[in-house]
Amino acid sequence: MVRITLCGIASCLMLSPALGQKPGPPELTQQQADSRTVLGVVNEYLAAGAEAIRAKDYDEGIRLTKLGLDRPNAARDRAAALSNLCAAHAAKNEPDTAIGYCTESLDINQMNWRAYSNRAYAYYLKRQFDLADSDLDAALSLNPSARQMPQIRGMMNERRLRGRVTMEEHQ
Amino acid sequence: MHNAAAIATAFLALVCAETSAARDDVDPVGTWSCVVWGHPDFGDERVLLNFDPRGVARLARIENDAVPAWSGLTPWIAEDRALKFSDPRTGRQYTADLRRDNLGGSWRTMTTTGGWWCAVADVDVVPETTQERVAALPPILPLVTATPRYPIEAIRLAKQGRVVTCFLVDAAGVIVEPEIIELSDEMFRKPILVALGRSRYEPRAADSVLRPSCRSYTFSLDRLAQHEIELEFD
Numbered sequence A: 001m002v003r004i005t006l007c008g009i010a011s012c013l014m015l016s017p018a019l020g021q022k023p024g025p026p027e028l029t030q031q032q033a034d035s036r037t038v039l040g041v042v043n044e045y046l047a048a049g050a051e052a053i054r055a056k057d058y059d060e061g062i063r064l065t066k067l068g069l070d071r072p073n074a075a076r077d078r079a080a081a082l083s084n085l086c087a088a089h090a091a092k093n094e095p096d097t098a099i100g101y102c103t104e105s106l107d108i109n110q111m112n113w114r115a116y117s118n119r120a121y122a123y124y125l126k127r128q129f130d131l132a133d134s135d136l137d138a139a140l141s142l143n144p145s146a147r148q149m150p151q152i153r154g155m156m157n158e159r160r161l162r163g164r165v166t167m168e169e170h171q
Numbered sequence B: 001m002h003n004a005a006a007i008a009t010a011f012l013a014l015v016c017a018e019t020s021a022a023r024d025d026v027d028p029v030g031t032w033s034c035v036v037w038g039h040p041d042f043g044d045e046r047v048l049l050n051f052d053p054r055g056v057a058r059l060a061r062i063e064n065d066a067v068p069a070w071s072g073l074t075p076w077i078a079e080d081r082a083l084k085f086s087d088p089r090t091g092r093q094y095t096a097d098l099r100r101d102n103l104g105g106s107w108r109t110m111t112t113t114g115g116w117w118c119a120v121a122d123v124d125v126v127p128e129t130t131q132e133r134v135a136a137l138p139p140i141l142p143l144v145t146a147t148p149r150y151p152i153e154a155i156r157l158a159k160q161g162r163v164v165t166c167f168l169v170d171a172a173g174v175i176v177e178p179e180i181i182e183l184s185d186e187m188f189r190k191p192i193l194v195a196l197g198r199s200r201y202e203p204r205a206a207d208s209v210l211r212p213s214c215r216s217y218t219f220s221l222d223r224l225a226q227h228e229i230e231l232e233f234d
Helices: A030-035 A044-054 A058-069 A075-091 A095-108 A113-125 A129-142 A148-160 B002-022 B130-136 B152-156 B186-198 B226-233
Strands: A161-170 B030-037 B045-051 B057-061 B077-079 B082-087 B092-097 B104-108 B113-120 B142-144 B161-169 B175-183 B211-223
Touching: A044 A058, A044 A075, A058 A075, A075 A095, A075 A113, A095 A113, A113 A129, A113 A148, A129 A148, A148 A161, A148 B152, A161 B152, B030 B211, B092 B113, B104 B175, B113 B161, B113 B175, B113 B211, B152 B186, B161 B186, B175 B186, B186 B211
Parallel strands: none
Antiparallel strands: A161 B211, B030 B045, B030 B113, B045 B057, B077 B082, B082 B092, B092 B104, B104 B113, B161 B175, B161 B211
């Protein structure tokens, strides 16, 4: 069984806060703000799509986000929306589609650690752990304090590592 | 209200003082049946250690199923609640933390390290005959050896480690008074103690004395091959 329960989709997959998140304290430093909010320019479909994905209504989230992408958007909003599509498809256990969106997002904005994190999860679903490791490293270099990366790495370790206990009796 | 708090504080202080007083340091004076372990290449030894009140320390080891006469050790000293002595023959410098529940600790030479663990021996002097000597340090034989589980959290964090535990074995073969001597990470403690609780040694009908033993555990991780990972998912 894929251990989604340990790291629920909602907690492992990263939605861009630029799209539809309520205002709150910033999580990232200014240097890392490339993946973050561009206030006032987000179109309502992208915002609604992000909310739907966050509410685990993935199909509705995908539909709304695609509608939003049909409209003119700032490049960073577009990158964030593609990362959200990636997250939604990964949550639906559609890693190939997810990887495509994440890659497209990263082509636009290479500083979006969430896209790396989401793609790492998609690679994890495909059991391509080396690629997932690479994306996790990239995400961690952009945001060392993100909680999701250790979770994903832990899930991978559960799958790819086997514990062995050897004992030596002394007497 | 203040009086109640003061009374409670005084009671706690009293309990703590009594608890502290009840836990005396181990008195090394006497004869001890011990296991001395180190690098696997050198094997383990069962020895008798004797510490007399004047500071004289002696050791007798089993060699070829016999225990030769005592050999002299450097005088033992106890300072800062630690016992120290050394064996001129092997160059091992022994130390023991006397605050433990039992006598034992570590030893080191210039190049190697190891540990030792003891139980009070049921002999005061080394017996004269070979049969008596062997009987003074009987082996204890494992009957059930439970394997500790690898903590899932350690796997997630890719943590490997090592644990050394020493304990006594009673006449029924039950492990008692286990102590963790070396612990690379706290997350390995519980599985070791659980495994020890499930392990048993051969009962010794004719021997009611507690016997010492130690175990080293190595927790290591193997990276699965890709095809093995596929199987894991199925």
